[in-house]
Amino acid sequence: MTAAEAARAPRPASEDAFQRLMALCADDLERVNALIADRMASEHAPRIPEVTRHLVEAGGKRLRPLLTLAAARLCGCKGDAHVKLAATVEFIHTATLLHDDVVDESAQRRGRPTANLLWDNKSSVLTGDYLFARAFQLMVETDNLRVLGILSDAAATIAEGEVMQLATAGNLATGEAAYLRMIHGKTAALFAAATEVGAVIAGEPEPRIDALRDYGRTLGMAFQIVDDLLDYGGAAASMGKDVGDDFREGKVTLPVLLAWEAGDAEARAFWRRVIEKRDQREPDLAEALARMTETGALAETERRARTYCAEARDALAAFPPSPAREALDGIAEFVVARLS
């Protein structure tokens, strides 16, 4: 985490968990960063590293590659294949962000103007393609067909989830099952692959590979649900400055779905107007928050996130205590602590 990012980020007590994870994997993370810097280069197309650097240096948390590193460490992995896989995971994530920003017509990412705005959509689309290809080159270098299968499956599931998201926008008939499938695609699939490949590359027995995949998947589900909840200010429905983006875009997230399902005819007319028709006026966000609070939609959304986190922590029981297990356990706590 850069100093600037640390200053911006909320700092609950369990922020320490993230620092502990970074400290645990510090050496490996440095190797991952060096590998990323090396492989995002392009001798013949200088635009590529310019665009990538803009996003990479804005400094995401590197949460996904850290999950691969910690999973590999938990399984006693040596060598450098896990470093390559961590960089692979970050490249897939970065490529997805570049394409997401084009799809969402976003103007800001990580507190900076997006690449599609600074350069153009063309550069974002093609640089994303380049990073996808670089990701596959990196994982091929591990000589492990099983991790290639896991990560290419994840890439397909991610794209499928993103396309599902297009179809669910403004559609209150989405249903919880489709919402859960969509967030599995857009977020949990890469978390699951990130931890699973750490276990596979370490040659871990099957039950532990399953456990780490489950950990990543449930952590990812919790992470996305928390994100969706924070867009309405969390269970406390506090009106911070970043609240309401999803609302304004007519995104059908879990708080909306639950409030819609619990609503009477009058409530449904409200949701149809603001989400389906995106016919929104000044007091509508406050009214949406009130309705979400009254129906218990926000509290239920928080409960779901906490349940996924508990599942993630339970999955770690397959492993004996160790600093790596503790770090991963702390991350699961950290994800829901963003709500406090």
Add this chain to the structure above:
Amino acid sequence: MTAAEAARAPRPASEDAFQRLMALCADDLERVNALIADRMASEHAPRIPEVTRHLVEAGGKRLRPLLTLAAARLCGCKGDAHVKLAATVEFIHTATLLHDDVVDESAQRRGRPTANLLWDNKSSVLTGDYLFARAFQLMVETDNLRVLGILSDAAATIAEGEVMQLATAGNLATGEAAYLRMIHGKTAALFAAATEVGAVIAGEPEPRIDALRDYGRTLGMAFQIVDDLLDYGGAAASMGKDVGDDFREGKVTLPVLLAWEAGDAEARAFWRRVIEKRDQREPDLAEALARMTETGALAETERRARTYCAEARDALAAFPPSPAREALDGIAEFVVARLS
């Protein structure tokens, strides 16, 4: 080739070569088409097969997968790995087309409105990503790390070539070396990978793998140069209805570069105005054609294409005569015959 496409396409004598190639690989091609139809499906995101079907059913020639099939047949390949690789190659190509149409803001492809126009840019970007991922899944199924390396390298080179193309548009200082590197990326790299993986999967000895890669690479270079030349009506500079698209977009292709290099100060002022500034008036295309003819730029472009085709045919000398060798030889002839 569909009946509709056959009716549209020009039919030089050597069109027969393409028919011979299709006849030679008819059984395998049917399996490739079935595999493509199966793998482009998505249970949860019906938009994906809609978008893909629109492009796939418009019926490209399937030239790239046919090259993989013919190369594998030339090397006596059995089994079904080559069928998977041929479908992989077509998926990579289709994904590239979807992203290209977004990048170029194209309105037509294969005689039909483009997907970005019928749906939206979002669907084209994300469906392209899905097809890339499906391509990687398919090639992982071949259990052959070497072909994975070849195809992921090709995917990176393609994206790099596309980004280079952004930088060369309207830039007369591009230079021939950069032009050749760019068309290697955007076209020849996939042709080369298509034929190389056919040989690798057949377990062919190295010199023959090299020969088939060289065949694909030089064929691809010729293919793109012929395309660039046909955009100016070929060496005869005939003003057909499809002439001048590259000119209007300010693309710096070989005919433009050669005319620019051969031009005096007055000629250079013309090229700067029409290509760099894209300040174009009604008679400018005709003047460009006249200048390209006078300087010999069109004739020289044709000579280069024919030289690459001759290299492609020479590469086949590594193999004893067979129907597959004859079919590949005919394709090299077919590519330049489009100029007659």
